Amino acid sequence: MPGFEFHGLTASFNGERVIGPLSLHIQEGEHVALVGKSGAGKSTLITLMYEQMQRQAALVPQALGLVNALPVFHNVFMGRLDRHSAWYNAWSLVRPFAKDREAVAALLDELDMPRKQWTPAASLSGGQRQRVAIARAIYRQASILLADEPVSALDGPMAHQVMSMLVNRYDTSVIALHDVDMARTYCDRIIGLQDGQVALDEPASQVDPRAIMALY
């Protein structure tokens, strides 16, 4: 069966099981929203999936994972570090190649961040930092996007612009979202987590809003 299989996912903290055991099949071409109340296990599940996928996946973690001392360009360029040789990466740290500068600049333009390429990540606003993490994930061009609340710091129009960009640039994604309307608008399938287990798994077009609300 084409797609991505995750088997026997479990996570515990301090001896307490917070995820699973659970298994998921994500079809190729499917955008999956992970919903559920705070503490249900969404971030932990995204992390477990990323640990299984590694190089095949692009990750937007909730904590973003930016290097504050480096400019925006290098934070985005990091999305493809494993595609280049060590010398190419070292050279790019000092004097980035024009094709990479242009690719990153085009992405930043689309994310409404023109002229920020050489600004250190430390000097950005929260919403700008989130967009840099998104640019890094898009730049990576992986097989699957795993994103944890990728638009939580963005205002309404920008949040919609970024969500539609993510689902257009990635054929397959799993995105943890607090905003249920956003989940139903941009995703094909809704998975609801409750106490680390799948409590709901429905096509977005058929899911009963009351069933989603029952998760909270």
Ligand SMILES: Nc1ncnc2c1ncn2[C@@H]1O[C@H](COP(=O)(O)OP(=O)(O)OP(=O)(O)O)[C@@H](O)[C@H]1O
């Ligand atoms: N590093 C950690 N140490 C101890 N417990 C943790 C740790 N990370 C997560 N947990 C616990 O695991 C459970 C699931 O947390 P998780 O962050 O995955 O939930 P979430 O659904 O993503 O929540 P939110 O919507 O608030 O981000 C919670 O009970 C949380 O307290």
